[in-house]
Amino acid sequence: xxxxxxxxxxxxxxxxxxxxxxxxxxxxxxxxxxxxxxxxxxxxxxxxxxxxxxxxxxxxxxxxxxxxxxxxxxxxxxxxxxxxxxxxxxxxxxxxxxxxxxxxxxxxxxxxxxxxxxxxxxxxxxxxxxxxxxxxxxxxxxxxxxxxxxxxxxxxxxxxxxxxxxxxxxxxxxxxxxxxxxxxxxxxxxxxxxxxxxxxxxxxxxxxxxxxxxxxxxxxxxxxxxxxxxxxxxxxxxxxxxxxxxxxxxxxxxxxxxxxxxxxxxxxxxxxxxxxxxxxxxxxxxxxxxxxxxxxx
Amino acid sequence: xxxxxxxxxxxxxxxxxxxxxxxxxxxxxxxxxxxxxxxxxxxxxxxxxxxxxxxxxxxxxxxxxxxxxxxxxxxxxxxxxxxxxxxxxxxxxxxxxxxxxxxxxxxxxxxxxxxxxxxxxxxxxxxxxxxxxxxxxxxxxxxxxxxxxxxxxxxxxxxxxxxxxxxxxxxxxxxxxxxxxxxxxxxxxxxxxxxxxxxxxxxxxxxxxxxxxxxxxxxxxxxxxxxxxxxxxxxxxxxxxxxxxxxxxxxxxxxxxxxxxxxxxxxxxxxxxxxxxxxxxxxxxxxxxxxxxxxxxxxxxxxxxxxxxxxxxxxxxxxxxxxxxxxxxxxxxxxxxxxxxxxxxxxxxxxxxxxxxxxxxxxxxxxxx
Ligand SMILES: Nc1ncnc2c1ncn2[C@@H]1O[C@H](COP(=O)(O)OP(=O)(O)O)[C@@H](O)[C@H]1O
Ligand SMILES: [Mg+2]
Numbered sequence: 001x002x003x004x005x006x007x008x009x010x011x012x013x014x015x016x017x018x019x020x021x022x023x024x025x026x027x028x029x030x031x032x033x034x035x036x037x038x039x040x041x042x043x044x045x046x047x048x049x050x051x052x053x054x055x056x057x058x059x060x061x062x063x064x065x066x067x068x069x070x071x072x073x074x075x076x077x078x079x080x081x082x083x084x085x086x087x088x089x090x091x092x093x094x095x096x097x098x099x100x101x102x103x104x105x106x107x108x109x110x111x112x113x114x115x116x117x118x119x120x121x122x123x124x125x126x127x128x129x130x131x132x133x134x135x136x137x138x139x140x141x142x143x144x145x146x147x148x149x150x151x152x153x154x155x156x157x158x159x160x161x162x163x164x165x166x167x168x169x170x171x172x173x174x175x176x177x178x179x180x181x182x183x184x185x186x187x188x189x190x191x192x193x194x195x196x197x198x199x200x201x202x203x204x205x206x207x208x209x210x211x212x213x214x215x216x217x218x219x220x221x222x223x224x225x226x227x228x229x230x231x232x233x234x235x236x237x238x239x240x241x242x243x244x245x246x247x248x249x250x251x252x253x254x255x256x257x258x259x260x261x262x263x264x265x266x267x268x269x270x271x272x273x274x275x276x277x278x279x280x281x282x283x284x285x286x287x288x289x290x291x292x293x294x295x296x297x
Numbered sequence: 298x299x300x301x302x303x304x305x306x307x308x309x310x311x312x313x314x315x316x317x318x319x320x321x322x323x324x325x326x327x328x329x330x331x332x333x334x335x336x337x338x339x340x341x342x343x344x345x346x347x348x349x350x351x352x353x354x355x356x357x358x359x360x361x362x363x364x365x366x367x368x369x370x371x372x373x374x375x376x377x378x379x380x381x382x383x384x385x386x387x388x389x390x391x392x393x394x395x396x397x398x399x400x401x402x403x404x405x406x407x408x409x410x411x412x413x414x415x416x417x418x419x420x421x422x423x424x425x426x427x428x429x430x431x432x433x434x435x436x437x438x439x440x441x442x443x444x445x446x447x448x449x450x451x452x453x454x455x456x457x458x459x460x461x462x463x464x465x466x467x468x469x470x471x472x473x474x475x476x477x478x479x480x481x482x483x484x485x486x487x488x489x490x491x492x493x494x495x496x497x498x499x500x501x502x503x504x505x506x507x508x509x510x511x512x513x514x515x516x517x518x519x520x521x522x523x524x525x526x527x528x529x530x531x532x533x534x535x536x537x538x539x540x541x542x543x544x545x546x547x548x549x550x551x552x553x554x555x556x557x558x559x560x561x562x563x564x565x566x567x568x569x570x571x572x573x574x575x576x577x578x579x580x581x582x583x584x585x586x587x588x589x590x591x592x593x594x595x596x597x598x599x600x601x602x603x604x605x606x607x608x609x610x611x612x613x614x615x616x617x618x619x620x621x622x623x624x625x626x627x628x629x630x631x632x633x634x635x636x637x638x639x640x641x642x643x644x645x646x647x648x649x650x651x652x653x654x655x656x657x658x659x660x661x662x663x664x665x666x
Contacts, residue, residue, distance in 0.1 A: 191391035193378040194356050195405035195460070205404075209395040295395035 033269035053270035085173035110171035118235020125149035180214035305364035324350040326520040339511030384462030390453040392441040399437040538658035554581035587649025588626035594642035
């Protein structure tokens with residue numbers, strides 16, 4: 001028995017070493033940094049320990065802006081992208097002709113470079129003194145007045161960021177959900193039809209529970225991904241996100257690390273730990289909720 | 298309620314390659330028969346003969362290529378499965394894995410709308426009644442994965458019965474059970490069917506199963522109905538070679554034979570004298586119970602061994618004209634006490650001997666002189 005255990009641990013050792021070196025150790029390190037006040041990476045010195053870094057970060061208007069942006073992004077894009085992906089997947093799996101073509105079309109954004117897509121979005125939404133983007137032309141067409149989505153009001157920029165994020169994460173979700181839907185044994189639908197079940201009830205009582213593990217997986221990874229959003233904002237608004245008022249938490253951490261040649265690793269660490277705590281909390285809540293609503297079989 | 302099938306046909310588009318490409322598969326070919334009210338009908342045939350397709354047509358999951366289905370006088374052919382009021386037990390039961398037994402059984406009731414809508418208490422009562430009928434009242438809180446095959450099957454039956462269907466369809470309901478449970482469950486199905494008096498169609502490829510519980514059996518092969526009748530009648534009076542071969546355990550013994558000058562010859566021996574039959578080569582089928590041991594019997598076989606099975610003895614022998622490797626004949630234990638030597642001689646019971654046309658396999662009726 002003892003020997004068996006030892007063997008088991010031995011097999012796990014390489015993975016544990018890796019995780020320890022590249023995951024656990026940095027995490028602990030960041031945690032320690034976040035309590036070292038005034039750390040200087042050049043001289044590797046610090047003044048003292050305490051919670052001042054957290055206090056600074058939590059009072060920094062840039063951080064609060066980033067926090068707000070991130071939360072808005074998460075709260076809007078995760079439900080919208082998952083819901084839309086579900087809708088499209090259901091539609092896709094109920095049409096037979098050209099199904100594969102549509103699947104490919106919906107998957108294309110996934111294999112396209114984020115920055116390239118960002119550029120296209122910028123062109124679509126941008127407004128310059130000389131020309132309107134395509135979206136503004138459309139708004140004009142319907143009788144509205146043009147809006148600068150890239151350098152204009154906050155809500156417009158937020159709209160583009162959310163739109164873009166949904167656009168980028170959707171293909172993967174559609175892919176996962178179409179295969180989840182295809183994996184539901186048709187015999188359940190047959191049984192339900194013979195039992196007189198209507199389409200809507202069939203969807204909520206059979207389809208949804210059957211694909212709930214996949215849906216749950218998408219929601220959890222969606223939350224985590226959205227909380228870690230950064231490159232999307234850069235693609236749309238450039239690297240000076242604080243100035244644009246469109247920074248995210250990860251963007252803030254990044255800025256803190258590299259801004260002003262050398263930066264403020266302590267503040268960055270504190271912000272990173274705050275993000276970690278948020279993601280952990282949300283994931284735990286997700287897991288608790290899933291206990292009731294996700295059916296593994 | 299009686300079910301009437303009228304020229305019911307179902308073709309599937311061919312999927313083969315090359316020359317076979319365009320050829321449709323006719324899974325159900327021109328079925329016309331009536332299933333009387335309140336009876337249990339066994340749909341019997343080898344795998345792939347179109348049994349499941351027939352059930353799917355009756356419950357509406359598939360649309361017929363041609364023909365109609367009537368429930369009593371009502372033409373249900375254009376109705377969706379939702380509207381037909383049929384209860385169905387699928388081969389793998391199709392219990393919803395995320396719902397417990399009670400929720401599974403209640404599921405069809407929750408679909409009822411309008412005037413049929415039930416209150417919570419009524420549903421509860423109906424679920425308990427159905428669960429009681431199949432004796433799973435104490436399993437209501439379990440998930441399907443926590444049940445044995447037999448229990449799952451009972452849940453499936455309860456779910457099919459709970460909405461008091463006009464018709465109950467069972468697609469190979471016993472094939473996933475072990476032998477003992479199969480025997481027990483088929484009695485159970487018979488009991489429940491008798492009690493509820495719901496017109497029931499029971500699909501199986503096991504002739505034993507079909508014979509033992511059906512009021513009526515429909516023997517089919519390759520999408521065609523070969524014979525319909527009471528089990529005993531079909532057994533005693535098979536319409537053709539296929540039906541004769543398909544029914545009975547041990548199976549019927551088959552021989553190459555010929556009719557010559559009013560006698561039936563198997564090998565060189567004349568075994569029966571026949572009236573008014575033209576000379577022709579025939580297949581001869583003899584039921585295992587159609588042999589009588591007799592020293593002056595005219596049919597001589599090479600004795601392999603007797604197998605004692607309690608009251609009866611099964612004599613295993615061989616014959617050059619036999620189409621099977623061995624011949625099995627079942628005789629009284631007493632009559633074979635003096636069984637010895639290399640050969641056994643039999644007299645044949647004419648009613649247990651069937652003649653079939655060598656090319657078409659249709660039965661050739663005969664009378665003995
Ligand atoms: N959906 C389908 N598409 C094409 N051919 C089918 C389909 N369903 C059944 N068949 C064919 O129809 C025939 C009868 O099938 P089935 O009714 O399932 O037989 P059984 O239930 O008696 O075993 C088989 O040859 C099968 O290959
Ligand atoms: Mg079948």
